[in-house]
Amino acid sequence: MLRLQELTKTYKTGDQALKAINLDVPKGQVLALIGPSGAGKSTMIRCINRLVEPTSGAVMLDDTDLTKLGSGGLRKARREMGMIFQEYALVERLTVMENVLSGRLGYVGFWRSFLRRYPQSDVDEAFRLLDRVGLLHMADKRADELSGGQRQRVGICRALIQNPKLLLVDEPTASLDPKTSRQIMRLITELCQERGLAAIINIHDVALAQMFVPRVVGLRFGEIVYDGLPTGLTPDKLTEIYGEEDWEATIEKVDEDEEIEAAE
Ligand SMILES: Nc1ncnc2c1ncn2[C@@H]1O[C@H](COP(=O)(O)OP(=O)(O)OP(=O)(O)O)[C@@H](O)[C@H]1O
Numbered sequence: 001m002l003r004l005q006e007l008t009k010t011y012k013t014g015d016q017a018l019k020a021i022n023l024d025v026p027k028g029q030v031l032a033l034i035g036p037s038g039a040g041k042s043t044m045i046r047c048i049n050r051l052v053e054p055t056s057g058a059v060m061l062d063d064t065d066l067t068k069l070g071s072g073g074l075r076k077a078r079r080e081m082g083m084i085f086q087e088y089a090l091v092e093r094l095t096v097m098e099n100v101l102s103g104r105l106g107y108v109g110f111w112r113s114f115l116r117r118y119p120q121s122d123v124d125e126a127f128r129l130l131d132r133v134g135l136l137h138m139a140d141k142r143a144d145e146l147s148g149g150q151r152q153r154v155g156i157c158r159a160l161i162q163n164p165k166l167l168l169v170d171e172p173t174a175s176l177d178p179k180t181s182r183q184i185m186r187l188i189t190e191l192c193q194e195r196g197l198a199a200i201i202n203i204h205d206v207a208l209a210q211m212f213v214p215r216v217v218g219l220r221f222g223e224i225v226y227d228g229l230p231t232g233l234t235p236d237k238l239t240e241i242y243g244e245e246d247w248e249a250t251i252e253k254v255d256e257d258e259e260i261e262a263a264e
């Protein structure tokens with residue numbers, strides 16, 4: 001469904017963030033993209049929906065090469081790709097409901113959205129989504145009154161109300177505590193399953209990725225150095241992806257967290 005062919009990005013500064021990446025993501029598959037800081041994870045996600053312009057290569061979404069689209073075509077194609085960010089990117093002074101509905105901007109046209117007149121069907125869907133993520137009672141709260149986990153749930157609803165085929169998720173849990181991080185990862189992966197959505201989830205927490213996704217892609221210096229099952233990520237493989245680091249220690253720490261959670 002999504003196919004990256006020789007996808008390359010060299011920034012003006014000369015940084016080679018992606019080096020001829022080839023990657024296939026089948027319909028409905030959720031994968032985690034891991035790798036050290038600067039490996040090119042965000043660049044890859046952003047090149048797919050062209051928030052960053054690729055230098056060369058193709059991004060095939062079904063039969064369309066997104067790198068070839070003009071602004072009208074790109075606007076339509078972006079409806080198919082929901083984006084979820086680390087920093088949530090909510091509009092602080094708007095309500096939860098309004099933030100969710102803003103996900104429909106690609107559909108309703110400028111004036112209707114400016115006047116905030118969304119079709120009733122959109123409003124109904126927003127209520128359904130908020131209910132699904134456990135925030136129905138918060139629909140009228142302002143975004144700046146929410147906790148980090150609640151904000152990310154709103155971000156998830158806003159991405160899903162676009163009715164995308166693919167979710168592009170950049171460090172969804174980086175600002176959250178460990179327990180909330182697990183809840184958010186669980187929610188994202190469950191929603192993908194319910195809706196048959198494919199997703200690429202950038203995540204630096206390896207143990208968290210291993211808990212929730214069936215496929216892990218490891219990026220280092222703009223190249224794919226691992227693509228396989230989460231269980232195949234041996235300490236050696238992790239060292240290959242991240243360089244020298246004490247992985248045993250990281251994993252033990254997560255086990256402790258789990259025990260604390262279980263005891264609660
Ligand atoms: N706007 C930019 N201009 C120039 N270089 C950039 C820009 N954005 C990223 N880079 C460079 O491209 C490389 C990849 O960066 P990217 O942000 O994609 O990494 P990342 O894997 O998402 O890292 P992190 O885990 O820290 O978010 C880095 O060397 C970075 O310095």
Ligand SMILES: [Mg+2]
Nearest residue numbers: 041042043202
């Ligand atoms: Mg990043």
